[in-house]
Amino acid sequence: MLACWSATNxxxxxxxxxxxxxALLTxxxxxxxxxxxxxxTINxxxxRLGKTLN
Incomplete structure (x- = not known):
C-alpha cells in the first residue's frame, strides 16, 4: 500500500x-x-505480597 502511494501520489x-x-481492507x-x-497487574x-506479610 505504501509503495503504491509513493509511486503514484x-x-x-x-x-x-x-x-x-x-485488498488490504479485505x-x-x-x-x-x-x-x-x-x-x-501490579495491584x-x-x-499477594500483602497476604504473605500478614
Whole structure:
C-alpha cells in the first residue's frame, strides 16, 4: 500500500491504488485478532505480597 502511494501520489486511494486499498481492507477484516495472554497487574502482585506479610 505504501509503495503504491509513493509511486503514484494517490494518497486518497481514488484511482491507481484503489484495488490495493480494497485488498488490504479485505485482508484486515478477515485476519483473526491476536489473542493476548493475561498479564497480572501490579495491584495483583501487591495484594499477594500483602497476604504473605500478614
Amino acid at each position: 494517490d494518497i486518497m486511494s481514488t484511482s491507481a491504488c484503489a484495488d490495493s486499498a480494497k 485482508c484486515m477484516r478477515t485476519a483473526p485478532a491476536p489473542t493476548r495472554k493475561h498479564k497480572p 495483583y502482585h501487591l495484594a
